[in-house]
Amino acid sequence: MERGSGATQSGEGPAVFEPVIVAFLCNWCACEGADAAGRARLELPANVRPVRLLCSGRVDPQHVLEAFACGADGVLILGCRPGECRYREGNLHAMKRVALLRRLLGPLGVETERLDLEWVAAGEGKRYAEVVTGMVESLRALGPLKPQSASTHTTAKAPDARTKVEL
Amino acid sequence: MCRIGVYICECGPNIGRTLRLPALVQSTGNLTGVVRVRRVPVLCGREGLDFLGEEIVAQGLDRVVVAGCSPREHESTFRSVLERAGLNPYMLQVANIREQCEWVVRDRDQATGLARRLVAGAVARVRHHEPLLPSEIAVSTDVVVIGAGTAGVRAALTLAGKKRVVHLVERLPCVGGKVPLYEDVFPGMACAACVMDPMLDELLHHDGIRVHLMSSVEELLGFKGNFTVRLLQSPRYVDPEACLGCGACVEACPVRVPDEWNPGLAERRAVAVPYPGVLPSLAVVDPRHCLRWQGEDCRACEEACPFDAVRFEEEARVQEIQAGAVIVATGFDLSDPGRFPQYGYGRLADVITSFELERMLNSSGPTGGRVLRKDGTVPGHAGFVLCVGSRDPRAAPHCSEVCCRYTLKFLHRILAQGAVDRATVFHAGLHLPGGASQDLYRALEGNPSVHFVRMGAPNSAGILEQNGSLAVRFPDEEGRVRSHLVDMAILAPAMEGASGNRELARILHLETGGTGFFDQGITLLDRVEAGREGVFVAGCAAGPTDILGAATGGQAAAGRVLSELVPGETLRLEPVTAGVDETLCSGCAVCEGLCPYGAIERKDDPPRIMVNRVLCRGCGTCAAACPSGAVHCAHFSDGQIAAEVEAMLGREDQGERSKEKGSRIAG
Amino acid sequence: MSRSIRIDPVTRLEGAGRIEIHLDGSGNVDRARFQVVDFKGFETFCRGRAAEEMPTLTQKICGVCPTAHHLASVKALDRVFAVKPPPAARRIRDLAYHGFLLEDHLLHFLVLAGPDFLSHAGERSLMGVLKGPAGRVARRLLQIRERVRGLAALTSGSALYPVFGVPGGVTRPLRVEDVTRIRTVSEEAVSGAQEALELFHDRVLTHPLFTEMLEAPHLAHRTHYMGLVDDRGVLSVTGGRVRVVGPEGVVYREFDPEAYPTHLEERVVSWSYMKPVFLKAVGWQGYTDGPQSGVYRVGPLARLNACEALSTPLAQAEAERMFSRLGGRPVHQTMAYHWARLIEALFAAERMREIAEEGDLADPCVRRFPTRSAGEGTGVCEAPRGTLFHQYRVGVDGLLEDVDLVVATQHNAAAVCMAVEAEARAAVGSQGALTVEGANRVEVAFRAYDPCLACASHAVEGVEGASDRMRVYDRRGDPLRVD
């Protein structure tokens, strides 16, 4: 759990991949939701690294890219429910950025599941727990983020298709 | 080089059961910039706070990280400690190892690992913190009052009495609101004109009060103390300096249209002096009906005016006013009883509203004070139907407060002048607060010409035509349908927020309730709170009230302004706002379209943008969208966020990298 | 002990290359190879890109002939999207293209190859040319080149980087005042090209090194030649049919550009990132000439050999002069490329002058819109260095599914190697050593072709999607069977 993508021994079972997730939390809803989860003593995975911002609209696409570049296996942005943004539409702007970012990241080998935007209201400790647990589980299934994946447009041929050439 | 002290709060028994604090202390000590790591039993207690303050001084710290409970609990407490110890309060970062770690992660190793990352993130972030100072801004103590009815006028006069400059904005061509249209007012049956005229006269001649007639607020920018109010003034087409209100133009005008001041009772011309005794006494041209706007070259009024006061060339005028506060006093409108077809209003000739009766009773009104049916005869028997729309959850849930009392006023007036022989009041329980109202009621109690009939429920009557008379039908308290014949029915429609309130709410960023009143900010102890700093609501704009209530509300709102905006005092602005590095801004204006507060403005020549720190609330949406990295967000800068993310992912050593400019060169 | 001599980098050409001369145990030249040591991968990384971006993307293959790639690309897209540009757009494209052909040929003459023959003693560079006896004319030619490149700002946005081609036309019409300027510059261009030829006659054709190498039998290769011609068999650099003539000057094949994969075959060699091409029907016989060898050449000399005539009078007269001087069509002497190049420069200038007078150049209608959203298309043009093919397959999302590019230097690769090896044998002789002058002679041999290595390194060979026209060869050049 200390460093990025790694595997830990979970009890006596086989090594489980433990993804690392950076979660950008809106100060007014998701942060409070996360605290509510804590006050309710819900059990949460230790995979999430929360970053508190004033608004999900503050999340610059470069913050997300930076997180992936530094070894995050997933990035989660949590904002207020639609219509409840403290700054009116910051959460909507976050949604727009995520939609485009996912398309940008696809050809770079970042699967859609690795970047998620969810709404968590201030009292919704339980929902916070569900969202982060759900993402951890889906990333466990997906495995670590590969540095570069072949583009979908590459139709890889068997490497031995051409063994010798004119010398 | 930073000197960071990290204080790990054990929160009594709360932190350390799962977390291995010794390990956390040890790993934290190795972080770049950390010169001191201490465990404290309870940091937020008196002893803990004193200890923290002493440590800052003794250790010569320039930055502090507190690892403990959620920053929402004590961040501001610790900031105060920093401030008292001589540090800028923003040189603090709180790592939430309680709610987001100790309390939710069960495995001790995992919890300790996560706490290490959280603290590493906080340390890396605090290295990039910069001291921030709240700025003080000068405030305007001028006030914009919207609505020149009773409440607005009282507010304006109160403020002007304390030497405040008041801009009184009125969408009509005259001041005074509805009261000057009445003959007399309850509860003392005082003459309305006698009450109002001296006050309006003072208003119109007060040096400190600028009256903006035929004007509306188009935009409200800014913040308490620094509003910019954009006014749109429609043209009167009459020069107020030249016009005396003589009415020569009115005589000459060939157009006749229904008169809004006397609905259903009279016609007016396309140029008119609104009503007799109106203040200011000036003519106004109605371009919706004037022939000139129908494509005809009529100059009848212009030619008739002995003072050459007609100005067809006038245009709408936009004006920006700087003000520190806004008082909304837009009053009320009576709802349209036509919404309830069972009353027959608009269909049955002698079903009228209480306002129409007010106009008939007015001695300078269209009937010269006489109560007449549509056929010109005098009604023998008048029926007053109360609670038309009011107190009905499906219509207006509220009690409109004044209907019962003005009905008593009508009874006194019509009986006194013998306008009718008999009157019946259909009510669902009379609402007569205060001693004076009770006196009025008692004076009518023994009168044989007056009958009070109780309906089973508010807004439950219906009116039918029956042999040339009107049959008022309603279920009584036992549920039996009863019917009374009357010659004329006067309806008391529910009061609702003035017709322009919803649009005004949008402009002012306020909210209105279901019936259009600005009643969403009102609390038990505060009837002038509008829901936005620096904006207050007074009179019927906040909900139904009587004339005294409106006047009191105006004075109350004025009092709040007087106490909150004092000449010479400044307003403190939070420092967490966006700012622009002009050396990077290309003026592409992407940010401008995103700001929900209109805090970003594009300047030309050279193209660039500016952030108005008074309006900015620091959400950072602009910074996230800026393609030039020119918009910076104080306390949530890219460098701070990147450092925190990197450190949380185990790359604290690269934290400094994000500080560099143009890292692709000379790296 | 075998050993090798390396000329690294080869200079005064476009792109990074070097020559490896392998010597046998007795110090004689065993083999010389011209290596392309860089690699780009366009055919791979263009997949998945947006089709309409190809004209500005693929031109980054080569900064010297971006206009050629731009045009081939946009013509391929015309086919992909089934749209025919309006007449004014075609004229603007042609005008830009001929201007580009002219200035590119002048560049080679002044900066790349010219210094070998025009330089002030010892300083073989543009600076040396300017200091030398041809300095005055060279300066004037530089000026004319500058002005012709300046025209590109009107026709194609920028000479450095054309930005005018869109499927179905060009991005913007010409203005009436532009046309006037085009006419003026075209006139200057014609006289400039004539001056260049005069200089060539005065200084190059009389230069001892040039004369010696022009007449050297080892630099005369009796290969096939390829070039684009119109339906009358006249040279047409911006489109037409592909004609291949044999070493005797007889038409061997003529085919539509999109059929090129049927007729041409790329080879993968281990020692270069470039894929040489040969005539499929003739077959690969190794680095050798003659009617039985699939080796063919492209570029200015090949074009003059392949076509029946040039459509402009001054250039045609000069071509006839060359043919009569060098023994008739086809001319096999490699050094004659220089002459042919300047004839073509004159041709391009004359064509500019003609196009400036044709039709309404300032007609505002310069765009038509796609009639379909996907498909296949081939675009072809005669790049300064030879025939250039772009072939695309575009999917329904408008993204590239398949890209195939064949560039001039690939066609000439085998011939360049033959020239380099032949001249290396002459230069190294039996001493087993190469002098500075000797090395330059080897370079002079390939500079005749003006090879563009930037272009040649466009492909990611064998990474994936190797088409069936790509084969693998053993040391003798026999195709390998793949199990």
Added chain:
Amino acid sequence: MKSRPARRRPKLGMTWLSSCGGCEESILDLGPDLAGILGQVDLVYWPIGMDGRMEDLCKVPDGGLDAVLINGSVRTEEHVETAGLLRQKARIVVAHGSCAHLGGVYGLANLFSREAVLERSYGEDGPRLPRLLDRVKALGDVVKVDVVIPGCPPTPDRVREALDSLIRGTLARGAVLADDRALCRTCPRGETRRPDTRIRRFRRVHEATLDPDLCFLEQGIVCLGPVTRGGCEARCVRGNLPCRGCFGPVGEVKDQGGGGVGFLAALLEGASEEELEQALDGLADPTGLLYRYSLPSSLFGGRNEGEGP
């Protein structure tokens, strides 16, 4: 460089790595001025323009060149060596053009894996063909770069500026020879941009009528002007095609793609995921578009895990 005597002719080298030659054209396009400028420098190495071999360069003492202009991206091991050698020889290393600056167009190859087949075809058996790196890099990834001339290719004026300041002795480390601000600042269509425009669906260049006077973003066509350093003289926009970002990101923007997402997302119309997806369907190949010139130096696309030393 500051206290250098003015009369001495600075020693200059210019060369290419994986390049198209366009940067060389940006030098040659100085046209008639070229002779004058080159007359004031001592040009030691310039493969396209003069004779001279690698071994000559090796003979130059370390630090013996005042400056070297390197264009092209870093694709092969030999490029790494060449860059290293030039860094040793030159006091100031100038990244000349987008490829050296950002990795350039060829960096799009990084979207694809380098397969083993390539290694086998061209690898150890072949006669000393330089080995390809796992991915394309910018010059700054392999040596310290002192000065940047952005652009694909740079404008001749920017090259002139570099050479002039070299001659005058004012070429300062850390300089980026372009505007400090984004292209919109100097774009001839900058004033036609309205901040509240929202795009319901992006349009592609070949589908759209191209209004020559209106901001491309206003036309719903992606233009990277807002996220691209100005100084290119708005060549593409004047040619009536939108900016594709060759001058690289501005100032503190680390990632052109990320910056591009930031501003393009702000222009999107739509309040639901479905509407947004629809709007984005008109945006073909955002990765190839936003990283057209800068993938190797991008935050995530440029990361170099899994690569040998």
